[in-house]
Amino acid sequence: MTPARIWVAPFMLADTEVYLSASVGIGGGFLVGGVLLEGATGYAGEIGHLQVDADGPACTCGGSGCWELKVGENRLLTLAGRLPGGGPEAVAEVIASARDGEARAKAAVEEVAEWAGVGLRAIINIFNPEVIVLGGSLAQLWESAADRMERALVRTALLAPRDDVVVRPAKLGQDSSLVGAAELAFDGVLEDPQAVNELVAADGR
Ligand SMILES: [Zn+2]
Numbered sequence: 194m195t196p197a198r199i200w201v202a203p204f205m206l207a208d209t210e211v212y213l214s215a216s217v218g219i220g221g222g223f224l225v226g227g228v229l230l231e232g233a234t235g236y237a238g239e240i241g242h243l244q245v246d247a248d249g250p251a252c253t254c255g256g257s258g259c260w261e262l263k264v265g266e267n268r269l270l271t272l273a274g275r276l277p278g279g280g281p282e283a284v285a286e287v288i289a290s291a292r293d294g295e296a297r298a299k300a301a302v303e304e305v306a307e308w309a310g311v312g313l314r315a316i317i318n319i320f321n322p323e324v325i326v327l328g329g330s331l332a333q334l335w336e337s338a339a340d341r342m343e344r345a346l347v348r349t350a351l352l353a354p355r356d357d358v359v360v361r362p363a364k365l366g367q368d369s370s371l372v373g374a375a376e377l378a379f380d381g382v383l384e385d386p387q388a389v390n391e392l393v394a395a396d397g398r
Contacts, residue, residue: 207324209226210224211316212363213326213328214363215329216266217261218265219312220241223320240316242256243260245259246263246308264330266281266283269302272300273290273291273302274297281329284333287302288334303341307342307344307345309345310341310343310346310348313325322358323358323359325359326362327362328362333362
């Protein structure tokens with residue numbers, strides 16, 4: 194099945210690339226050797242439920258210490274003493290406050306960046322990607338606390354794969370997932386433009 198390649202092509206820079214986006218949860222897209230990893234039933238890439246902390250809190254998935262519980266935006270907000278659910282603007286406010294020296298915000302950014310790095314190193318060790326593109330609050334974190342994330346991920350990422358990977362925020366910023374979804378919806382049109390006319394005609398009958 195090839196349509197997935199059409200979807201990823203505008204965003205992808207390399208044959209083996211990982212896209213990770215965090216908001217409340219974390220989603221991932223894995224392009225391996227130019228092919229989007231879908232898994233046997235389409236669930237591959239549920240990276241938010243990778244266990245990163247054996248002593249971490251229980252998750253709705255039935256596991257505990259899942260990556261998204263340690264790195265999702267609500268974790269950052271509550272650690273910083275803010276209410277959860279504020280979205281990208283609230284995340285940006287915490288990051289700006291941390292930069293301005295607010296101790297609690299700074300500690301929250303440091304802790305979440307550390308756990309972000311822990312997850313990244315697992316991904317690097319498993320996939321040996323050329324590029325990791327970060328979206329959502331992970332991109333915001335990388336832009337403000339790349340050093341901390343980097344320190345955590347080099348601690349145990351195997352040296353060769355770490356040296357090979359470029360980590361960078363998504364160029365489309367907060368819109369990257371939306372644009373990707375639109376591209377996905379557009380996929381069928383690119384595959385078979387005539388099908389649109391036939392669907393419209395069938396609908397009008
Ligand atoms: Zn989970």
